[in-house]
Amino acid sequence: MRWELDWLENRARLSPNKIAVIDELTNKAWTFEQLNKRAYSTVSWLYTRGVKKGDRVALLSPNHISYFDLLFACGKIGAIFVPLNWRLSMHEINEILADCTPKVIGIHPEFEAISQQLNTVSTFLIGDANYEVQVSYSISEEISETDPLAMIYTGGTTGKPKGVVLSHQSILWNAINTILSWGLAEDDVTVNYMPMFHTGGLNALSIPLLMMGGTVVIGEPFLGEKAVETLHRFNCTTILLVPTMYHSLVQTDEFQKSDFPCMKIFLSGAAPCPMQIYEAFQKKGLAFKEGYGLTEAGPNNFYISPEDAQMNRGSVGKPMLFNTIKLVKTDGSETEPNEVGELLIKGKHSFSFYWNHEQETKETVKDGWIHTGDLAKRDEQGFYYIVGRKKEMIITGGENVYPLEIEQWLAAHPAIDEVAVLGLPDEKWGEVVAAFITFKHTYSIQDEELITYCESKLGRYKIPKLFIRLEELPKTHVGKIDKKKLKEMNIHS
Known part of the structure; x- marks a missing residue:
């Protein structure tokens, strides 16, 4: 069954010189032919290091061709x-290595100096010299x-990172579903600035x-400035960025001077997108939309x-061709239109299990449905x-408050650059x-003005009791x- 799953082999046959x-x-x-040959050469490198079916092969590298290799x-x-x-810190990386116990780990030259600090069996320096000589090797697995096929660790924003195991099936069906639902074509070109250790960098586009x-x-x-130049230089047709990247780009x-003649669509993911980003693209007549996903599904x-x-x-749209969505209330019943519920996902693009976390797998996947917590x-x-996020919903005085609604309204204020809303404990x-x-810039306005601004749009219980001013909001990886x-x-305590 290996040849049926090895779509790169078949793509290299169909489009060798593309x-x-x-x-x-x-x-x-x-080219696709060269990419496939590099994969075979990499197989030889892995075999000489004793890698077998089921072994983990780790990589520590910035965005680089070795991810595909x-x-x-x-x-x-x-x-x-x-x-x-x-x-991540060296401590956090070593915690992940202790969890997944890789047979080998590839190290980009940028990280060679810290390779001795990694708790692993064997490391090797990645580079073109490793893979560009064609090696003939019999593969019998x-x-x-x-x-x-892959294990991608979650960001750990709600606890320690967990290894999300993705099968050949889940990666294949996410790709098929995306190609057909989004209408991707052979002439499409993207530049990938998303980190390739993240599912958005590998599997989204x-x-x-x-x-x-x-x-x-x-x-x-x-x-931002370099991204615009790159989109033009390579005649890109589509790009996926996170909202903070778009915040910088626009x-x-x-960005203001360019009309982006080749671009078909700008995509936003990983977090809900502020409305002013939509407005920036609408003013220029550029197609823009956002999506939704998670490491465990898609x-x-x-x-x-x-x-x-x-x-x-603000809508992410409708479910794609080959996956199913439902929204459920706390009693397990499905929501009616405009009712809020937890998002559940089912499809062949779903993950298999959390590595070494059987109980958390059972809590997340029930009757085939992934309970996203969103x-x-x-x-x-x-x-x-x-x-x-379900865990981010604020319950204040018995009322449910959804931070995104407040964030969107505050972010629309002309003086505000970035905003995050959350609930803090209160007796x-x-x-x-x-x-x-x-x-x-140098804007700073009083709480009273912000409260008045919120009152024009939000119910009293939704208006922040605290406005905390920072020089910069912390970001995840x-x-x-x-x-x-x-x-x-x-x-606040």
């Missing part, structure tokens, strides 16, 4: 690819679609586009057309809207609504605002 991957910094490019090589021999978040025969430009690091002179689950995205701002609602037309109310705010760190500041 450019598959380009490095943004060096302009070096690889190791992922596709693991796919050919049945090993499990484990990309490591290089932005029988691989099932349910065999693990990169793998689907390569499967379709498109081109992925590996980008690192993200800078404020550049380069990460692609919804589709919305650019036209519907403008008419239904809250959402559906309107009468069937468009879905993410309301926020009287149980929790109080607190807004952590950064201001644009994928660029989302880190509410866990904000809560740990313990400003």
Whole structure:
């Protein structure tokens, strides 16, 4: 069954001379045939290090061609690819290594100096010299679609990172679902600034586009001005960024001056997108929309057309072709239109299990449904809207408050740059609504003015009792605002 699952082998046969991957910094490019040959050479390297089916192969690297080398090589021999978040502390990285116990770990030259601090069996330095000599090697492993292919660790914003095991099936079906639902084509080109240790960097656009025969430009690091130049240089047609990246992008002179003639669509993911981002793209007549996903499912689950995205701002759209969504209330019954419930997902793109976490797997997957812990609602037309995390819902004086609604309104204030809303403990109310705010330039306004502004849109119980001013909001390793760190500041007691 291996040849049925090895779609790179078949894509290299169908499009041998088509450019598959380009490095943004060096302009070096690889065709699909070359990409497949590199995978075979990587197989040889892994075999010489004793890697067998089921063994974990880790990688510590910034965005680099080696992510594809190791992922596709693991796919050919049945090993499990484990990309490591290089932005973590050495202690955190070693905790992950102790959990997944890799047979080998590939190290980018940028991290060679710290390789001796890694608690692992064997390390090797990655680089083109490793993979560019064609090596003939017989591969005999029988691989099932349910065999693990990759293990991506969660961000750990609600606890210690967990290894999310993704099978050949889950990665394959996420790609097929994305290609068909989103209408990806062979002439599509993207630049990937999302970290490739994250499912958004590997599975959101990169793998689907390569499967379709498109081109992925590996980008690192993200800078707004540079991103605009790169989109033009490589005639990109689509891009996925997180809201904080868009926040930076739309404020550049380069964005304001460009009409982006080749771009079909700008995509936003990983966190709900502020309305002013929508407005920035609408003013320029550019197609923009957002989606929803998680490491355990996809990460692609919804589709919305650019036209519907403008008419239904904030919506992630409707479920894609090959997955099912439902919203359930606390009693287990399904919600009616405009009622908030927990988002449940089912499909062949779902993860297999959490590595070494059997009980948490059972708590997350029930009767085949992934309980995401996210809250959402559906309107009468069937468009879905993410309301926020179940654990982030604020209960103040017995009233349910969803932080996203307040964040969207505060972010629309002309003086506010970024905002995060969460509940802080309070003896009287149980929790109080607190807004952590950064201001644009030298702006700073009094609480009374912010309260008056909120009163024009929000019910009294939703208006923040605390406005906490910061120079900068902390971010996670994928660029989302880190509410866990904000809560740990313990400003209010």
